[in-house]
Amino acid sequence: MRKPNVIVFGIDSLRRDFMSSYGYHRLTTPHIDKIASEGVLFENHFSPSIPTTPAYASMLTGMDCFGTDVVALRHQGGLGNHVKTLAEVLEDNGYNTTCVGFSNNPSSRGFQNYLDYEAWVADETGRCPKAENLNEVAIPELRRLNEEGKPFFLFLRHMDPHSPYLPPKPFERMFYDDDEKDPANDSMEPVYKFKPHADFLKSWIPEGVTDERYVTAQYEGAIAYMDVCIQNIFATVEDLGIEEETLIVITSDHGETLYEHDCYFDHHGMYDNCLVVPLIMKYPGKLPSGKRMKDETLIQDIMPTILDVMGIQTDIPFTGRNLVDVVNGKDLPQVSEFYITECTWMRKHGWRTPEWKLIQSLEPDFHFKPEIELYNLIKDPAENHNVAEREPEVVALLQKRMEDYIVRREAETGRINPIYTNVNYHGLGTGPFKSSEDAYNHLYLGSITNARKLQSK
Template sequence: MKKQPNVIVFGIDSLRRDYMSSYGYHRLTTPHMDKIASQGVLFENHFSPSIPTTPAYASMLTGMDCFGTDVVALRHQGGLGNHLKTLPEILAEHDYNTTCVGFSNNPSSRGFQKYLDYEAWQPDETGKCPKADNLNEVAIPELKRLNEADKPFFLFLRHMDPHSPYLPPKPFERIFYDGDEKDPANKSMESVYHFKPHADFFKSWIPEGVTDQRYVCAQYEGAIAYMDACIQNIFATVEELGIEEETLIVLTSDHGETLYEHECYFDHHGMYDNCLVVPLILKFPGELPEGKRITDTTVIQDVTPTILELLGIETDIAFNGQSIVRPLKGEKLASVSEFYITECTWMRKHGWRTSEWKLIQALEPDFHFKPEIELYNLVKDPEENHNVASQEPEVVNLLQQRMEDYIAKREAETGRINPMYTNIHYHGLKEGPLKSSQEAYDKLYLGSISNARKIQAK
């Protein structure tokens, strides 16, 4: 009897698809992942509607939107509801061995049989953190162990290289930069160091005296390139084990990243597209075509139903997401022309995105002193630099109505209040909604690398 296929999911934290060369980035950041894309299917318009990490992975690994998961906050209180089944739980029921690397102690990773961790935050004696190599030291022996069993396996790898702190080792820290990062005439980092809530975090990993924001952005690019080279080690192991033909490879991310845009420096808050755009690449020899690119809009909750269909596993779960391999069979996808977006990390906001417009509405004042309502024309202003809410009140009203109708519909379907309305302690301050931007600015504080890791661990 033929063994079921294996699955390896690369859940790459904070990876923007527009920084990957396979998605058109002008620097060759991801040659090894690009090769996988050339051997499989790349989804050009894949989005993560609910950021950051915890709600995004909850949607990815359950096939549900944020109403279905009831998870919107990074610091989610309690576990995943018993009404949910995660992908590892479903696969375990079908006799899979399941291992998760780098994502223990988070409610969204519930259900794996084995959890392994690696150092993905603290720099070594060189001042750098070889995150992906640390992952390989744990993951490659585990991959070989899983392969020796007579069962199929699901291996989930959470890479952290594009997540701040960006600490790629040599030569990747200067692979895309040869300027003077400490030029006293360059003032571009002054606003970063003056942003009190996160300044101490930045100073804990950005080398002292750096004045050029391009240098820090180049660390993000270099971290992606370094990780890509290390991921090739895993592809080589798959090839050496002779399991390429029977292994589904999924390359994706939980959310994007803000670099120097929108004053949300080197982090992933703000519902601008740089945080919502993520890659999705699938390779499954013999089952998926090679070099195919899909332009339909897809969302993160599509990942689990897609994996299950490719494995030939049927469930009675009514997913919010859909299997997105239909276009490869000549079938049409259910159109995703607009969707609800949420963020609950350092700011509590929600909104509505169409192919033309983006509405962002604050549920309480934010620490960037931004207006309560933002509206962007994504066709004329794809970088979302010009808030036209005051010039387009009819569009604001229309999108608000579309959003409110959707919220009412999903609340009725789930029998629960929108979690965006109930997560008033999302910031960990143990107090209710913040009353002013100044209060948010004064009270919300990230701190050092160690403190950032603790917040993630919670």
């Protein structure tokens, strides 16, 4: 009997709270919702180390950032040989492996085939049909892999929810019916005044837009458009007759900031809008249908779970858990608190519990935020009220828990915490910033083309 196939939808920058399957008030993901109704949906799934590079490293190795030694977007060097990727393990077990849309990144090491597609630059309509561009290369590859007669692993990195948000018609106005250029609306003024990212945002937001809700609606429309296109892939799986032997995994590397926390239309800031991501798994017979799990789960749980579903055993000491055991109700330790890191445009780390979020800067950031932030997630789930000065005992307690965890993981891995060593995360070669003014004046994203180059590095 042939081993099961696996298709992983690694959807970049997808917030779970903007998906209708997770209760969003707009119907953004009806086709993904159907998959969720036929499989298992994890309601409280987190990506603790953002952005893209460390998140995918954890997803595709089953390790936390201490295990991968990766925390920065601009990771220096390859993924260390001390870890083995999911693609490498599956190839060792007779799988054909293909990665779509994620070449030239250390986190995607080990695939046999890499295919790329246009996911940044608009076409002659001013829009970028990212998911259709992906389908043009992914669906023929899916058919080829099936024809090979061997089990396969197909990894699809969708980019529609990643800025620039450029869904084609009619999705660009699917959730917006107002005047986006209303001169009386000044909500976009702070966006355009944020010098580090202003030129990038102006390079794809239509000239004259004054309403931030219009840009947020583009994000919503991009998700809805992508969902429709993903249905094409589900239809191909059905047409090939391999639904019963294919594990479907739908997840994301991190969320997105829209108009919150002054981190406009990007994914930096360790607030929950960036840390919360979806996880949906469907595999008939092995995983139950229509089950929703409330347990907190982490991105490093994905690889050991996939291997268990596929019946593959390894001696890898994962830091992630096998979620099949969680789904089946086995008595396992709960994930109640965890270490978080960010190394995109700011270098920070922190500690999250069900009640509290501690964010601690390791150098001044370009948003001029305080060194210590503390949020009560029960009373203030949107994380708008920093109570660090009012709750010094809580700050000290969480700092102690974080520091104890760092010491333990450094001892277990024999390596220094990578958030301490990645001082050149911005690629400027200048070391830690001495002030927020210094960071603000030196960090610059630029145009869409520059942003794409940054991702490719």
